[in-house]
C-alpha cells in the first residue's frame with residue numbers, strides 16, 4: 001500500500017473517529033443541512049413579502065383592478081362567519097366521481113373554514129350512493145332536490161316536428177351538443193328555473209359548482225362576503241366568446257325586448273351593454289370571431305358563477321327570461337345559459353354590480369385562470385402555471401380585456 005493510498009484511507013476514517021466521540025456524524029450532517037434549508041426558505045418568503053405592495057394596508061379586493069376602495073371586511077384566520085348562501089350543483093348520478101373531485105377542491109380551498117351548505121339538484125332522484133358520498137365530502141349541511149318536471153322538461157307548446165328537424169340540422173352541422181335534447185333542458189333550466197327551486201328559496205346567494213372542476217388557489221376572502229359588502233349581484237372568473245351557431249336569433253329577440261321594455265328596466269347609461277357590443281380593437285385584438293349581429297358574443301362562463309338569487313328571482317329578470325323563452329329558441333336553436341345570463345346581467349344590472357374575481361384560480365376544461373402575481377401564488381398556495389396556454393385571461397379567446405375596458409374593471413381603460 002503506497003503512502004498516498006494510506007493517507008486517503010485515513011482521511012475517510014477521520015469523520016468516523018470523530019463520530020465515535022460525538023453521537024452520530026452523518027445524522028448530525030443531515031440536521032445541519034435541513035437547518036440551512038429551513039432558514040433559506042424563511043429568507044426567500046420574507047424577501048418576497050417585502051415586495052408586496054399592499055402589505056401594511058387593508059386588503060384590496062384585487063391586485064388587478066385598480067379599485068381604490070379597500071374592503072372593510074378583513075379576512076383573518078379566525079373570522080369565518082357565513083353569509084346566507086349555498087354552494088349549488090346541478091348534477092347527474094353518473095357524475096358522482098367528478099362531483100366529489102370538485103367538492104374536495106372547493107372544500108380544501110375555501111369551504112372547510114366556512115362550512116356553507118351544499119345544494120344538489122337533479123331531474124331524477126339521487127341514488128343512495130350519491131347522497132352518502134357527497135354528504136360525507138361536505139363540511140356543511142348537504143341537501144338534495146328533485147326538479148319538478150314542469151321546470152325541466154320540454155314544454156308542450158314546442159312544435160315537435162320543427163324541433164326534431166332543427167336538432168337534426170344542428171347535429172349534421174357539427175354544432176357542439178347540437179343534437180342533445182337533455183342539454184337543452186339543462187340550459188333552459190339554468191337560465192330560468194334554478195333560482196325558483198324550493199330548496200333555494202331561503203338563500204340570498206349561490207355559488208355554482210360543476211363536476212370535474214378545480215380551484216387552484218386558497219380563496220383570499222369569502223366571495224359571498226364580497227358580494228354583500230360591495231353590493232355585487234353577479235360574479236365571474238372567465239369570459240369568452242360564444243359559438244354563434246348555437247344562438248343565431250338570440251340577439252334579435254333581445255333587441256325586441258329592449259324595445260318592449262322601453263327604458264323601464266334597462267338603463268343603457270349605467271348597464272354593461274358596451275361590454276357585450278364593443279367590437280373595437282382592445283389591446284392587440286379585435287373579437288376573435290365575427291358575429292352577424294351587434295352582439296359581440298362575449299359571455300361570462302357560467303360553469304363558475306356567484307350570484308344574488310334575489311336578482312334572478314326579480315320580476316325584471318323573470319319577465320325578460322319569459323320573453324326569450326316564448327320564442328322557443330332554447331329548443332329550436334341551442335341557447336346556452338351562459339349567453340342568456342350574461343346578456344340579462346349586462347343589460348339589467350348596473351355595471352358596477354358585476355364583479356370579476358381575479359384571484360380565484362379555476363379550471364373547467366378546456367380553459368384555466370391563474371393569478372399571475374408571484375406573491376399571490378405563494379400566499380394562496382396556488383397549484384397552477386400562469387404561463388400555460390390554457391390560462392385564457394389575456395389571450396385572443398378571452399373577453400376579459402373588453403370587460404376591463406367596458407365593465408367595472410380597469411377604469412383607466414374607459415373612454416371619456
Ligand SMILES: Nc1nc2c(ncn2[C@@H]2O[C@H](COP(=O)(O)OP(=O)(O)OP(=O)(O)O)[C@@H](O)[C@H]2O)c(=O)[nH]1
Nearest residue numbers: 090091092095121122123182183186209210211303
Ligand atoms: N341532473 C342533470 N344535470 C345535468 C344534465 N346535463 C347536464 N347537467 C349538469 O349541468 C351542468 C352543465 O353540464 P355540462 O355537461 O357540464 O355542460 P358544459 O359545461 O357546457 O359542457 P362540458 O364541456 O361537457 O362540461 C353540469 O353541472 C352537469 O352536471 C342532465 O341531464 N341532468
Ligand SMILES: [Mg+2]
Nearest residue numbers: 210211303364
Ligand atoms: Mg361542464
